[in-house]
Amino acid sequence: MDFIEFEDNGRTYTCRCASSPATPGTNWWWLDVTGESQRYATFRAESTDTPQSLRTRMIAHYEKLLVDRARPREFRTGWARRAPTAKPADGASNPTEQG
Numbered sequence: 001m002d003f004i005e006f007e008d009n010g011r012t013y014t015c016r017c018a019s020s021p022a023t024p025g026t027n028w029w030w031l032d033v034t035g036e037s038q039r040y041a042t043f044r045a046e047s048t049d050t051p052q053s054l055r056t057r058m059i060a061h062y063e064k065l066l067v068d069r070a071r072p073r074e075f076r077t078g079w080a081r082r083a084p085t086a087k088p089a090d091g092a093s094n095p096t097e098q099g
Contacts, residue, residue: 011035012045013058017045031058040065 002017014032016060019025020041027045 001049001051004049004054006055008055008059011062013055015054015058023057028053029058031061033062 004015006013012034016030016032017027018030019027028041029043029045029049031040031042040061043057
């Protein structure tokens with residue numbers, strides 16, 4: 001099985017089994033969904049894949065993608081913007097110095 005197409009919730013899911021330039025010799029299930037401009041390499045192809053198991057996994061994958069997109073973006077500051085650490089006060093002894 002190298003191809004499966006089905007409809008769910010008004011969307012057409014097209015799944016093709018093919019390799020990726022990034023992982024030669026490994027086949028992936030590539031997912032195209034109507035209304036999307038991008039295709040996704042969702043899962044590695046396995047000999048145990050069936051049309052029903054792929055359908056369930058592809059729908060779950062795409063629904064999670066939609067939930068992730070709807071979540072507000074989280075902005076994180078970079079390492080360069082960390083708060084400075086407190087410096088010891090003047091006159092404080094350094095335990096590593098021996099006098």
